[in-house]
Amino acid sequence: xxxxxxxxxxxxVPVLGTASMFPVHRxxxxxxxxxxxxxxxxxxxxxxxxxxxxxxxxxxxxxxALHYPAETSELHFEIEMVVALGDGGTGVSVSxxxxxxxxxxxxxxxxxxxxxGAAKKLGRPWDIGKSFSGAAPCSALLPVAQVxxxxxxxxxxxxxxxxxxxxxLSQMIWSVGEQISELSRFFELRPGxxxxxxxxxxxxxxxxxxxxxxxxxxVGRIEVEVV
Ligand code: MN
Numbered sequence: 118x119x120x121x122x123x124x125x126x127x128x129x130v131p132v133l134g135t136a137s138m139f140p141v142h143r144x145x146x147x148x149x150x151x152x153x154x155x156x157x158x159x160x161x162x163x164x165x166x167x168x169x170x171x172x173x174x175x176x177x178x179x180x181x182a183l184h185y186p187a188e189t190s191e192l193h194f195e196i197e198m199v200v201a202l203g204d205g206g207t208g209v210s211v212s213x214x215x216x217x218x219x220x221x222x223x224x225x226x227x228x229x230x231x232x233x234g235a236a237k238k239l240g241r242p243w244d245i246g247k248s249f250s251g252a253a254p255c256s257a258l259l260p261v262a263q264v265x266x267x268x269x270x271x272x273x274x275x276x277x278x279x280x281x282x283x284x285x286l287s288q289m290i291w292s293v294g295e296q297i298s299e300l301s302r303f304f305e306l307r308p309g310x311x312x313x314x315x316x317x318x319x320x321x322x323x324x325x326x327x328x329x330x331x332x333x334x335x336v337g338r339i340e341v342e343v344v
Contacts, residue, residue, distance in 0.1 A: 125175065127141070130177060130179060130256075130311075132260065133258060133260075139201055139219065139309070141174040142174060143171060143174060143309070144171060144174055144310075145171055145304075145310065145312045145313070146170055146171070146315075147291060147315045148168050149162060149165065149315070150289050150290050150314060151315055151316060151317045153318035154284075154320065156318070167290075167291045170244070171248070172226075172248045172313075173248050175250070176250065177253050178251040178252075178255070178341070179255060182342055183254060183344065184250070187249075188229070189230075191231040192322060192323055192324075193227070193228045193230040193321060194225055194227060194274060194329055194331075195227070196272055196316055196333075197226050197313045198222075198224075198272065198314045199222040200221060200296070201219045201220050201221065201258050201311055202307070202309065202310040202311070203218065203219030203220075203308050204308055205217065205305060205308055205310065206305070210298060211294045211295055212294070214293070214296075214301075219258070219308075220258040220259050221259055221337075222255050222336065222339075223256040223337045223338060224255040225331060225339065226247070226313050229245070229249065230246065230320075256337045264335065264336060267336055269286050270333060270334030270336065271284075272284045272285060272332075273331065273332050274330070275331075277328055281321055282316065282318065285317075286333065288317065289314060289315060290315075296314060325343050326344075327342070328341075328343075329342075
């Protein structure tokens with residue numbers, strides 16, 4: 118078999134402390150999974166079943182330098198724990214779900230908030246706001262053997278040394294296991310899938326020259342400069 122041109126390289130995320138790379142298949146993101154963030158976006162967190170959107174696998178960024186994307190003047194950060202699946206399936210029960218996890222990392226669900234807002238108003242898809250080159254910065258992954266399955270721990274983000282987001286994994290409305298189980302009702306999950314697990318309150322804009330440092334206690338940290 119011959120391709121008509123050379124295919125793009127498979128997007129990868131490094132595995133901490135090894136030379137191995139985690140090949141990314143899809144990127145799923147849950148919306149409004151921390152009550153305070155749902156409220157700051159103008160929604161009632163108590164009456165909603167979970168919902169998800171996707172970014173393209175090629176949106177993964179591991180270089181630490183995010184090029185300010187086109188056609189926005191409101192690029193927002195959202196610090197999130199990232200779940201990396203080492204196994205897939207459909208109809209996964211909550212009790213089986215954590216057995217599918219390869220490891221965990223720290224990611225940023227970067228968002229062109231102005232474009233997302235316009236799309237919401239018009240009842241259009243969110244992907245123009247959520248999926249673009251560099252929209253999914255992700256730290257190296259920590260395998261389950263080292264990190265276990267974190268259920269609590271601070272989730273923080275600072276910009277230029279000033280704290281902007283601060284929450285705790287224990288505040289998630291839908292647990293990691295519930296997210297995997299719910300996604301597997303609608304999609305065939307595959308090894309290589311990443312799940313961005315939602316962001317605490319305090320999201321806001323960055324501009325060129327800003328330096329974001331995000332941390333999930335016990336899982337890792339990520340540093341990204343907007344260039
Ligand atoms: Mn998000």
